[in-house]
Amino acid sequence: MLKLSDTFLKGRRLExxxxNQTSYTLKNAAMHVFETHEQAEKVLLEFSQPVLASMIEGKKIMHLRDYESFDFLPGESLVLPANETMCIDFPEAKSKNPTRCLAMAISEEKIKNVLQFMNESITxxxxxxxxxxxxxxxxxxxxGIFQILQRLLFLFSENHPSKDFFVDNMLRELIIRILQTNERKIYTSSQMSINSNNRLSYVIRYIREHLDEPLNVEDLSKKAYMSPSHFYRVFKNELGISPIEFINNERIKLATGLLQNPRLSIKDIYMRCGFESRSYFNRVFKNRQQLSPGEYQAKVKTIRYS
Structure with a gap:
């Protein structure tokens, strides 16, 4: 989970x-940190440049043009074009449990320059x-993306004469990693674009609706009316990841939201998310969130009651 420094929190103004917006502007990008301390609905937001929005704390419900609404949770990012209007709900924001989001606006010229570099250097x-x-x-x-975002949070707020140069190098790596991630086509349900037929779409919906149940390639392949080996190849070709990786990604997204509920134990959570053991849940969660479930839950509790 991304973390705002104590220096940032003490230095910014809550108006x-x-x-509430705290912004830093450099040559090729601007960093905005948005904080909401009370429940709100239908808040509109728009940027004049392409933007990478990354959740830091809390939960948003995003409403985008031509897409179904979806929850936006810590550890997730969203890439938006210039002049895209977002309509946002904040169902859980409170003064002691604010919703915080990082928005990195990047110039289109910078993105084009990185694309040119990639086409010359990366096949x-x-x-x-x-x-x-x-x-x-x-x-x-x-x-990789998590570490870059955490570094950019520091660099933008640092008072250093060379920070424009430092940020520019980090932005290039960030854009490359996002383009490579985009190439793997890891989409939410509202963006899923399956090129084969509706059988794979049905299986993906089934996975999302049955995360608390045992899920394996053999049973899922039967629902797609394919052999296990053919199902595995088609799934990985369409989504860029294996069925098990996809299932674990979806389960961790669910767990991230559930860990913000102080009434739920970690055992309740990993069972609701379909993990058979706490040790496996811990390993998968930490690999994706850089914190163990217990550390994540303790951090949320500290923020909520601080």
Missing amino acids: TMVE KDDEKEWSLMDYNFHFVNDP
């Missing part, structure tokens, strides 16, 4: 309880040229 598996990312791309941050 409004809904989407795609299909040998085609790299192109602009799919906007409204919603994904779970991998460790």
Whole structure:
């Protein structure tokens, strides 16, 4: 989970309880941190440049044009085009448990320069040229993207004469990693675009609706009317990850939300998410969130009651 430094929290000014904005602007990008300290609905937000929005704390419900509404949770990011209007609900925001989100607006010129660099230096598996990312791309941050975002939070707020240079280098790596992640097509249900037929779409909906139950390739392949080996190949070709990786990603997204409920024990949570043992749950969760479930739950509790 991304963390705001004590220096940032002490230095910023709270002028409004809904989407209070702290901004830092450099040559090729601007970093905005938004904080909401009370429940709110239908808050509109728009940027004049492409933006990477990353949840830090709390929960938002996002309403985007032409897409179904979805929960936006810590550890997730969303790529939006310039001039895209977001309509946002804050169902759980409180003064002691605020919702916080990082928005990194990046110049289109910078993105084009990185694309040119990638096409000159990084060969795609299909040998085609790299192109602009799919906007409204919603994904779970991998460790590399998480570390870059945490570093950018520090760099933008640091008073250093060379920070424009430092940030520019980090932005290039961030754009490359996002484009590579986008290439793997890890989409939410509202963005899922399956090229084969409705059998795979049905299986994906089934997985999301039965995360608390045992799920394995053999049973899922029967629901898709495919052999296990053919199902595995089709699934990985369409989504860029194996069925088990997809299931674990969905279970961790569910667990991240449940861990913010102080009335639930970790055992309750891993069982609701379909993990057979706490040790396996701990390992998968920490691999994706850089914290163990217990550490994550303790951090949420500390923030809530601080």
